[in-house]
């Protein structure tokens with residue numbers, strides 16, 4: 001076994017945070033950092049070695065058609081009175097608020113080896129690996145899985161076909177402001193030690 005530092009690992013896990021767009025700079029980031037994050041992702045556990053994660057990276061001008069896909073998804077979701085031009089613009093601007101957007105996809109074969117939930121969880125583990133790497137590299141990141149980010153029109157744009165599924169986007173950028181804080185409930189509320 002290599003000489004590991006569990007306290008250092010715990011600090012990374014404990015202090016990793018989701019960093020929203022309002023706290024990120026739109027400036028470009030080193031794409032080698034993104035490659036390292038993606039490399040970390042593929043070492044996630046996955047039942048049956050299905051390696052169900054698929055990622056598409058949008059950066060630079062490649063974000064322009066993505067921004068149009070978000071705007072179109074918003075329009076499709078709001079055909080009537082709920083439509084607001086301001087909200088459409090907000091959706092169109094989102095991809096330019098962070099330099100890198102990664103589409104997160106669960107790949108499924110027609111005759112899948114494992115239940116869907118197991119593959120989806122494996123993809124979640126992969127994204128978490130990316131997130132821990134992002135934090136270790138001093139970058140902010142967040143998983144966006146909302147109605148627009150996972151909309152069928154956006155899935156079509158990314159090239160995702162059923163039974164595969166778009167789980168939204170993981171965006172990354174340099175921090176503009178303070179590192180966010182977040183709380184967790186006490187461990188005792190979530191864990192029961194079974195008694196003999």
Ligand SMILES: Cc1cc2nc3c(=O)[nH]c(=O)nc-3n(C[C@H](O)[C@H](O)[C@H](O)COP(=O)(O)O)c2cc1C
Nearest residue numbers: 016017018019020124142143144145146168181182
């Ligand atoms: C599967 C998944 C989907 C998420 N989707 C969203 C989202 O659509 N919008 C959002 O603001 N945060 C999203 N988040 C981030 C959570 O809001 C965030 O993890 C939570 O607030 C805890 O904060 P922390 O990550 O800093 O510990 C998502 C997280 C996960 C794991």
